[in-house]
Amino acid sequence: MNVQNPAQDFDELDSVCVRFAGDSGDGMQLTGTQFSVVTALEGSDLSTFPDFPAEIRAPVGTTFGVSAFQINFGSVEVSTAGDEPDVLVAMNPAALKVSLPGLRKGGLIIVDEGAFNKRNLDKAGYFDNPLENDSLSDYQIQKLDITKLTLESVKDFGLGNKDAVRSKNMWTLGLVLWMFDRPRKPITDWLEEKFKKIPDVAKANIAALNAGHAYGETVEASSNLQRYHVGKHKEEPGEYRTVNGNQALAWGLLAGSKLGEIPLMLGSYPITPASSLLHALSSFKEFGVITFQAEDEIAAICSAIGASFAGSLGITSSSGPGIALKTEAIGLAISTELPVVIIDIQRAGPSTGMPTKTEQSDLYQAVCGRNGDAPVVVLATSNPQDCFDVGIEAVRLATKYMTPVMVLSDGYIANASEPWKLPDINKLEKFQVNFCTNPEGFHPFKRDPLTLARAWAKPGTPGMLHRIGGIEKSYDTGHISYDPANHQKMTDIRAEKIANIANDIAEQSVSLGNEGSKLAVVGWGSTRGAIHQAVKRARGEGIDVSHVHIGNIWPLPRNLETLLKSFDKVIIAEMNNGQMNHLLRAEYLLDAYSLTKVTGQPFKISEILECIRVQAGERS
Amino acid sequence: MNEQTDVKKLTFKDFETDQEVRWCPGCGDYAILKAVQMTLANIGATPENTVFVSGIGCSSRFPYYVETYGFHTIHGRAPAVATGVKLANPDLDVWLVTGDGDGLSIGGNHMLHVLRRNVNMQIMLFNNEIYGLTKGQYSPTSKLGTRSPSTPFGSVDLPLSPCAFALGAGARFVARGIDTGLKELPLILARAKDHVGASFVEIFQNCIVFNDKTFEGFTLKKEAANTQIYAEHGKPLIYGKDRNKGLIFNRDKFALETAVIGENGVTEKDILVHDETNKILAQMLVELKSPEFPVVCGVIYCVQEESYDQAVHKQIEHAKKNGNDDFNALIRKGRTWTVE
Numbered sequence: 001m002n003v004q005n006p007a008q009d010f011d012e013l014d015s016v017c018v019r020f021a022g023d024s025g026d027g028m029q030l031t032g033t034q035f036s037v038v039t040a041l042e043g044s045d046l047s048t049f050p051d052f053p054a055e056i057r058a059p060v061g062t063t064f065g066v067s068a069f070q071i072n073f074g075s076v077e078v079s080t081a082g083d084e085p086d087v088l089v090a091m092n093p094a095a096l097k098v099s100l101p102g103l104r105k106g107g108l109i110i111v112d113e114g115a116f117n118k119r120n121l122d123k124a125g126y127f128d129n130p131l132e133n134d135s136l137s138d139y140q141i142q143k144l145d146i147t148k149l150t151l152e153s154v155k156d157f158g159l160g161n162k163d164a165v166r167s168k169n170m171w172t173l174g175l176v177l178w179m180f181d182r183p184r185k186p187i188t189d190w191l192e193e194k195f196k197k198i199p200d201v202a203k204a205n206i207a208a209l210n211a212g213h214a215y216g217e218t219v220e221a222s223s224n225l226q227r228y229h230v231g232k233h234k235e236e237p238g239e240y241r242t243v244n245g246n247q248a249l250a251w252g253l254l255a256g257s258k259l260g261e262i263p264l265m266l267g268s269y270p271i272t273p274a275s276s277l278l279h280a281l282s283s284f285k286e287f288g289v290i291t292f293q294a295e296d297e298i299a300a301i302c303s304a305i306g307a308s309f310a311g312s313l314g315i316t317s318s319s320g321p322g323i324a325l326k327t328e329a330i331g332l333a334i335s336t337e338l339p340v341v342i343i344d345i346q347r348a349g350p351s352t353g354m355p356t357k358t359e360q361s362d363l364y365q366a367v368c369g370r371n372g373d374a375p376v377v378v379l380a381t382s383n384p385q386d387c388f389d390v391g392i393e394a395v396r397l398a399t400k401y402m403t404p405v406m407v408l409s410d411g412y413i414a415n416a417s418e419p420w421k422l423p424d425i426n427k428l429e430k431f432q433v434n435f436c437t438n439p440e441g442f443h444p445f446k447r448d449p450l451t452l453a454r455a456w457a458k459p460g461t462p463g464m465l466h467r468i469g470g471i472e473k474s475y476d477t478g479h480i481s482y483d484p485a486n487h488q489k490m491t492d493i494r495a496e497k498i499a500n501i502a503n504d505i506a507e508q509s510v511s512l513g514n515e516g517s518k519l520a521v522v523g524w525g526s527t528r529g530a531i532h533q534a535v536k537r538a539r540g541e542g543i544d545v546s547h548v549h550i551g552n553i554w555p556l557p558r559n560l561e562t563l564l565k566s567f568d569k570v571i572i573a574e575m576n577n578g579q580m581n582h583l584l585r586a587e588y589l590l591d592a593y594s595l596t597k598v599t600g601q602p603f604k605i606s607e608i609l610e611c612i613r614v615q616a617g618e619r620s
Numbered sequence: 621m622n623e624q625t626d627v628k629k630l631t632f633k634d635f636e637t638d639q640e641v642r643w644c645p646g647c648g649d650y651a652i653l654k655a656v657q658m659t660l661a662n663i664g665a666t667p668e669n670t671v672f673v674s675g676i677g678c679s680s681r682f683p684y685y686v687e688t689y690g691f692h693t694i695h696g697r698a699p700a701v702a703t704g705v706k707l708a709n710p711d712l713d714v715w716l717v718t719g720d721g722d723g724l725s726i727g728g729n730h731m732l733h734v735l736r737r738n739v740n741m742q743i744m745l746f747n748n749e750i751y752g753l754t755k756g757q758y759s760p761t762s763k764l765g766t767r768s769p770s771t772p773f774g775s776v777d778l779p780l781s782p783c784a785f786a787l788g789a790g791a792r793f794v795a796r797g798i799d800t801g802l803k804e805l806p807l808i809l810a811r812a813k814d815h816v817g818a819s820f821v822e823i824f825q826n827c828i829v830f831n832d833k834t835f836e837g838f839t840l841k842k843e844a845a846n847t848q849i850y851a852e853h854g855k856p857l858i859y860g861k862d863r864n865k866g867l868i869f870n871r872d873k874f875a876l877e878t879a880v881i882g883e884n885g886v887t888e889k890d891i892l893v894h895d896e897t898n899k900i901l902a903q904m905l906v907e908l909k910s911p912e913f914p915v916v917c918g919v920i921y922c923v924q925e926e927s928y929d930q931a932v933h934k935q936i937e938h939a940k941k942n943g944n945d946d947f948n949a950l951i952r953k954g955r956t957w958t959v960e
């Protein structure tokens with residue numbers, strides 16, 4: 001972005017990254033979300049990154065109470081929330097302090113100077129007011145007394161001071177809408193709907209929004225404020241909406257239930273950042289979805305297993321620490337070969353870690369984290385739209401193979417929004433879920449010779465009475481068995497059943513570039529966007545590099561080894577300490593370069609690009 | 621329903637499986653198994669609509685021996701699994717089998733919540749006051765001072781009373797029985813089955829190997845009349861070989877006492893009449909301990925309220941009636957746009 005020539009004319013930009021930062025109470029998430037919606041409605045591609053504080057209501061004005069929302073949008077393909085914001089809107093000193101290190105040098109900072117009082121400066125740990133010294137000389141600063149301007153704009157509505165000040169996020173939004181030439185109508189519609197019952201608040205917010213916009217209209221040319229135009233992104237024709245990962249995953253699971261005609265029962269326990277899945281599924285009552293907020297993580301998965309035993313598909317959702325608690329029960333589902341979908345919205349660990357920060361460090365836990373030889377299917381989502389497809393696939397695989405399926409998403413995907421081309425459920429491929437009703441030669445561990453899945457006979461079916469449990473059972477009868485050879489056979493068949501699924505999933509493709517290139521960057525999960533952009537830029541620089549994105553974590557795609565060994569060199573980029581690298585090394589004796597990051601923040605494109613340059617020998 | 625149930629009433633034998641029962645010879649579990657099989661026959665249970673769910677422990681082997689559907693789950697978690705079964709298919713009749721370790725130690729939390737929620741199922745807690753399957757460690761119901769491999773100098777922590785726990789957790793049905801009470805136990809279990817909601821039945825079960833005779837003080841057949849009260853709603857709480865003893869309420873001490881009819885001016889009218897809907901009375905009755913008091917068995921507490929599974933499905937039925945399950949419409953709610 002170029003802000004060298006301030007003027008009222010539009011500057012045309014391919015893409016721009018804006019960060020709204022303020023106190024938890026400043027409504028920055030709302031501002032960002034609404035700005036995203038308008039941006040999406042205008043047809044730009046976009047990706048968002050809500051960056052929440054860990055505390056629910058942190059003390060006002062503190063750095064740990066800063067809540068930020070970053071949006072990257074463009075007329076070109078945008079697949080990350082942006083490396084460095086071009087524009088920072090900072091509502092108080094703490095927000096400035098926290099967000100400044102990430103800002104692009106030369107970028108524009110819009111600050112509410114009314115909030116830069118002694119108290120707030122102290123709370124943010126500023127000895128000097130940064131607006132009054134030269135500490136911000138690398139940036140363009142636009143100081144506005146947003147608080148005062150807002151109060152003026154809403155004074156006719158008779159709101160108390162507190163409510164009036166609250167409208168300042170709408171004032172700010174109005175100004176930013178002006179900057180990027182976005183319409184106000186969707187926001188005013190939304191405000192009217194939201195505050196239907198308190199029309200004065202609706203009117204005040206709309207007035208603040210309009211005032212912010214009008215401020216831009218009348219701004220002098222000498223100001224640092226400038227208008228930009230970001231065009232439409234060429235998308236496939238169709239109907240679109242914005243969606244975040246957890247919402248899309250919830251819809252994907254529901255779609256899976258429709259396509260397989262299998263009822264859903266979710267057992268869950270609240271945990272960040274997975275709770276919104278519980279909330280979403282709790283609202284599907286008209287679809288017959290049962291949700292059960294259990295007393296703990298263990299009860300949550302156990303209820304799901306019970307539901308699967310009874311002939312529904314049990315689902316449980318959590319994050320790393322909760323999945324750890326569910327571990328024993330996952331073993332029960334493996335041993336009894338019951339379908340259950342286990343959703344892990346990963347966050348920074350170990351232990352409580354950083355609940356609101358993202359990470360991909362539950363890979364070992366998903367693939368290996370159980371007692372006994374206990375394989376499950378593991379799928380990873382890479383972005384919000386992918387969550388929908390993975391949700392369906394998880395339902396399909398769990399019911400077809402009578403196995404737990406673990407879905408790895410993460411806090412970034414869960415909360416990030418993107419445009420999504422709405423599918424038509426009637427055009428999605430259906431699949432058959434089979435229940436065994438034929439008593440002839442039935443026993444509960446009788447297997448389908450092709451899938452190796454055991455027969456699923458649900459209680460209520462005459463003639464199919466059976467008992468199952470976590471004790472080893474006889475391959476031939478399904479009864480309890482401590483026979484040594486039988487245990488070997490059952491262990492083998494459980495592993496074989498899962499391994500065999502590699503024949504039912506897509507072969508690994510190269511998402512950008514070609515098989516056999518000099519270098520490949522391999523990733524999984526939410527790093528997809530950043531790797532994609534980095535590889536794209538590196539290829540633009542003439543580097544022979546490809547991008548391989550793995551969605552099927554276990555079993556791995558059957559051609560993956562051959563594919564990976566076709567490259568001269570492989571970089572594995574992931575937000576953990578090298579877990580996928582270990583897995584691929586263990587499986588394929590692959591000698592790869594491990595690029596890792598565990599700061600709680602997603603990869604920047606530049607970080608991956610730099611690694612590509614070095615590994616390609618372009619730089620040392 | 622299968623043909624068999626149409627033409628012929630099932631007997632307890634129809635609820636036996638082909639699996640060899642593997643409890644220690646003389647274990648109280650055998651008698652309970654028989655009582656349960658008799659109950660199922662008596663109440664006309666449909667095998668395919670009946671599910672037994674258990675956790676881990678000696679008692680939890682139970683499902684393998686009952687010719688219905690069964691799920692032997694993991695330690696302590698049976699209430700949660702059973703809740704899932706019941707929510708997924710409320711038409712199933714769910715029976716939960718657990719023990720003092722499984723249900724009150726590792727699974728105490730789940731027991732608390734299944735009772736509080738009032739999920740419709742019968743919960744049989746076999747209380748033998750010991751860990752059997754792991755070879756004799758003391759349990760949360762073991763008497764103070766219990767010597768066991770893990771407490772060689774005697775246990776120092778107070779035991780809990782399962783029925784008091786259940787009442788505290790908000791159970792709407794609390795009953796007690798004795799393993800060998802083949803006459804009473806099927807009646808109690810039939811009442812538990814009749815009750816819609818979580819029916820909690822503590823069954824004193826003798827572990828002949830690790831805790832033999834621990835309940836002998838009140839379970840010995842020849843002394844039973846003097847050491848037990850079989851509570852029946854609306855009937856006086858009378859016991860004794862000569863039916864001349866009973867429980868009275870001492871207002872000054874706010875406590876129950878035993879009294880002999882005809883002594884100290886006590887008449888039959890003074891004897892408390894059992895009211896199974898009175899929670900305070902129930903709480904007092906379950907705390908009476910042998911040998912100072914007779915041990916109260918039978919249905920101690922029973923009030924009828926909507927069960928959790930009923931309430932959950934009511935909401936779903938309501939939503940289905942008032943909404944529609946159009947998936948395409950669902951994902952198009954809110955703001956969408958069209959790219960031409």
Ligand code: SF4
Pocket residue numbers: 642643644646647648649678679748752753826827828829830
């Ligand atoms: S150890 Fe005790 S409770 Fe267990 S089967 Fe033997 S006698 Fe019964």
